[in-house]
Amino acid sequence: MRFQLIGVNHNSAPLEVRERLAIPESRLPDTCRELSAYPGIEEAIVISTCNRVEIVAHTTNGHADLRGFLHDHFHLTADELDAHLYEFREKDAVRHLFRVASSLDSMVVGEAQILGQVKEAYATARAVGTVRGQLDQLFSRAFAVAKRVRSETAVGSSSVSIASVAVELAKKIFGTLEGKTVFVVGAGKMSELAARHLMAHGCASIFVSNRTYDRAIGLAQKFNGQAIKFDDLYNTCDRADIVITSTGAPHAIFRREHGEQFLSRRKNRPMFFIDIAVPRDVSPEMGKLDGIFTYDIDDLQQAVSSHVADRRKEAELAEAIITSEVERFEARLQTLDVVPTIVSLQDHLETIRQAEIDRVRGRLGQMTPEQEIAVEALTRGIINKVMHTPITTLKTAAKESEATTVVDVVRRLFNLHDKEKEAPAPDKKNEVGSSR
Amino acid sequence: MSLLWLRFALGCYFISLIYAFVALTRTSVLFSRIALHAASLGIVFHFVSLTELFLSGHVVWASVHNSESLLAFLSMTFFMLIYAIYQTTSPGVVVFPVVFFLTFVAAVDEQPVLLTQYVSNKGWLAAHIFLIFIGYAALLVSFGASLLYLLQERRLKAKKSTSLISFLPALEVIDQIGYRSLLLGFPFMTLGLLTGSVVAISTYGHLDFLDPKILLSVLMWAVYMLMVFTRWNSGWRGRRAAFLATFAFVAALAAWVANYFSAIHRFAAS
Numbered sequence A: 001m002r003f004q005l006i007g008v009n010h011n012s013a014p015l016e017v018r019e020r021l022a023i024p025e026s027r028l029p030d031t032c033r034e035l036s037a038y039p040g041i042e043e044a045i046v047i048s049t050c051n052r053v054e055i056v057a058h059t060t061n062g063h064a065d066l067r068g069f070l071h072d073h074f075h076l077t078a079d080e081l082d083a084h085l086y087e088f089r090e091k092d093a094v095r096h097l098f099r100v101a102s103s104l105d106s107m108v109v110g111e112a113q114i115l116g117q118v119k120e121a122y123a124t125a126r127a128v129g130t131v132r133g134q135l136d137q138l139f140s141r142a143f144a145v146a147k148r149v150r151s152e153t154a155v156g157s158s159s160v161s162i163a164s165v166a167v168e169l170a171k172k173i174f175g176t177l178e179g180k181t182v183f184v185v186g187a188g189k190m191s192e193l194a195a196r197h198l199m200a201h202g203c204a205s206i207f208v209s210n211r212t213y214d215r216a217i218g219l220a221q222k223f224n225g226q227a228i229k230f231d232d233l234y235n236t237c238d239r240a241d242i243v244i245t246s247t248g249a250p251h252a253i254f255r256r257e258h259g260e261q262f263l264s265r266r267k268n269r270p271m272f273f274i275d276i277a278v279p280r281d282v283s284p285e286m287g288k289l290d291g292i293f294t295y296d297i298d299d300l301q302q303a304v305s306s307h308v309a310d311r312r313k314e315a316e317l318a319e320a321i322i323t324s325e326v327e328r329f330e331a332r333l334q335t336l337d338v339v340p341t342i343v344s345l346q347d348h349l350e351t352i353r354q355a356e357i358d359r360v361r362g363r364l365g366q367m368t369p370e371q372e373i374a375v376e377a378l379t380r381g382i383i384n385k386v387m388h389t390p391i392t393t394l395k396t397a398a399k400e401s402e403a404t405t406v407v408d409v410v411r412r413l414f415n416l417h418d419k420e421k422e423a424p425a426p427d428k429k430n431e432v433g434s435s436r
Numbered sequence B: 001m002s003l004l005w006l007r008f009a010l011g012c013y014f015i016s017l018i019y020a021f022v023a024l025t026r027t028s029v030l031f032s033r034i035a036l037h038a039a040s041l042g043i044v045f046h047f048v049s050l051t052e053l054f055l056s057g058h059v060v061w062a063s064v065h066n067s068e069s070l071l072a073f074l075s076m077t078f079f080m081l082i083y084a085i086y087q088t089t090s091p092g093v094v095v096f097p098v099v100f101f102l103t104f105v106a107a108v109d110e111q112p113v114l115l116t117q118y119v120s121n122k123g124w125l126a127a128h129i130f131l132i133f134i135g136y137a138a139l140l141v142s143f144g145a146s147l148l149y150l151l152q153e154r155r156l157k158a159k160k161s162t163s164l165i166s167f168l169p170a171l172e173v174i175d176q177i178g179y180r181s182l183l184l185g186f187p188f189m190t191l192g193l194l195t196g197s198v199v200a201i202s203t204y205g206h207l208d209f210l211d212p213k214i215l216l217s218v219l220m221w222a223v224y225m226l227m228v229f230t231r232w233n234s235g236w237r238g239r240r241a242a243f244l245a246t247f248a249f250v251a252a253l254a255a256w257v258a259n260y261f262s263a264i265h266r267f268a269a270s
Helices: A015-021 A025-037 A066-074 A078-084 A090-101 A113-127 A133-152 A162-174 A189-200 A213-222 A230-239 A256-265 A297-364 A369-398 A403-414 A417-422 A425-435 B002-025 B029-055 B064-086 B092-107 B122-158 B171-204 B212-234 B238-260
Strands: A003-009 A041-048 A052-059 A086-089 A181-185 A205-209 A226-228 A242-245 A271-275 A292-296 B112-114 B267-269
Touching (some): A003 A015, A015 A052, A015 A066, A015 A078, A025 A066, A041 A113, A052 A066, A066 A078, A086 A090, A090 A133, A090 A297, A113 A133, A113 A189, A133 A297, A162 A242, A162 A271, A162 A297, A181 A230, A205 A230, A230 A256, A256 A271, A292 A297, A369 A403, B002 B029, B029 B064, B064 B092, B092 B122, B171 B212, B212 B238
Parallel strands (some): A181 A205, A181 A242, A205 A226, A242 A271, A271 A292
Antiparallel strands (some): A003 A052, A003 A086, A041 A052, B112 B267
16 A cells, blocks of 8 residues: 555645646646656546645655655745645545545535545546556545445535535625526536526526637526626626636636726626635635625635534544545455465466366376366365465465565465566456455 | 603613614524514503603694604604514614613603794694604614614625624615615605795794704705715715715704704703
8 A cells, every 4th residue: 555645725725825736627637647657656646626636646665755746846845835735645645535535624524526526536537547456446445435424424414515605695695696697707517506506596597608608608508598708708797796706717807997897887786706716716806895795715615614513523423434444445455465466376276287187188088077077176176275274374464564575475485476467457356356 | 651651662672772782792583582572562662652642632742852752663663664574673783772762861851842832833843843753763774774784794795604694684685774764764854854944934934044953954964865866876885875874864963963052943941
């Protein structure tokens, strides 16, 4: 188990730092490739959401310089970055990933979105080929653990999420949402979710704008809304009461002067900006205007923090599940390490047996079917009896720290060195299944 | 007897007054319900007190305390009207202290009386008092709403998690309460001033615009109109609206105080 994990999240780093580390979706595959080419890294997955940026890697010796990679990749010095980083290895890395996937490490504990985001990160890395056996195992298990946490605890039960908090805030401003107009700027998953919540609470109409006009049309159709060309954004925006913005723009797209324009055109009726983009789309200056209410992703966190207490109890239960799952995963991985050895040992002996039977056949001539069966049973019986103790020893040793030594001895005794490397990675999964 | 009922009402209003102070720091559904019941009971006592006064036959509306009692009653009724529409007790934070103060003063025995012995047309005088008091009550609620608007705006801008649970209604609701009160109060205020002028002209034969009472009343009316206009024309709300509302409210208070200085609208001990 040579897993390593490094990253920042909403607790360890302020929005300003996360903004600089955020990796746009389009650049994720490249980052994965870069990572897997980095010295000491065998497999890698990058998780980048608005609240966290994390690298999960399987390394050759368990001591790859992930910090160095981050410094190089983002052109940041150790002073700027290191204070905000957390780094986990082996068991701790597994635990952290399980907690992230189960939404225990989320800004809003129990929110359902994070699992989808981790799955997407996994799919992206898999598509570019930076995930093979080890991370595959790890992530499959993480998804199963998340599912277990969700079904066995009430952590995700109440509907507190960024989206529902946004609805609550909108109600604090507008009273009722009946007849209000929503404007979605940047057609992302999260903004779609927020829009869906708002529409469900009575908002009457929706505009969608996106740099890629086709995506705007696609999303607008889902809500019977109207797609707006990105160039017309500023001319149309004042017609909306609630603006959900989540573009990938590197700078704020709504600035003070825009806010002033909107307000004068709307006769100062208030506007609510839900800014879920990182980096932020709405400049802090604009939020200071009377009548403009801006909540960025960190503000939403504050707004939901009151709900967190209710979930603490359930979270404790979930933590217990995580702990037992980490143990199980660890045990399984170690069993996994001896499986190829057992398999090649069995293969090795089977080859010898077949060769010996062929030799005997040559000497004795054609045997009757009864004789065939008898010889087969005899040889197989001997081999199984002989093999029984070594295999049991291997399996037992697997659960202890001496596993590698025992495996090493067995390999040397039977000269099994080459066969292990030939074993194709995807098959390992099946082997584990059968060895349990 | 009328005074006794008024003192009962005062006791009820006192409970509401405590609510007004508590509500600013913490939210309690139970307490706001108690305050609401107390206020309702207070209104009933108050109504009985006013009715008895009226039935006693020697009602002197121009008496300062009777009129203060009437103003308190109208303000409270206004508050209840808003509660019926919006289901919120929060305007009470501003209304309750003022009502309590007015009722308290009215419940004291000493009664200076307005010098109205020359007034020939008592009907016009009664109309003047009623109209202008409804205007005052509306102005008071509107002023309260604009302060609450500021408070709620602060809370939303401060982005504290507590902003999700507070005694304040939604920003737009507060805004509507303020604006509707303003619109409703304006014609009453205008008519009140006109009837007042009629009374003054019929009594003195002319209007002395340099008299502090008239000067301040006109000023108050002008600010009132400015508030309605800016709101209607460019949707002023928040800080600017609160500024104007405060100005109008202070002008209204000053116009009231002017009763002690005015040559034509003077109080005197009975």
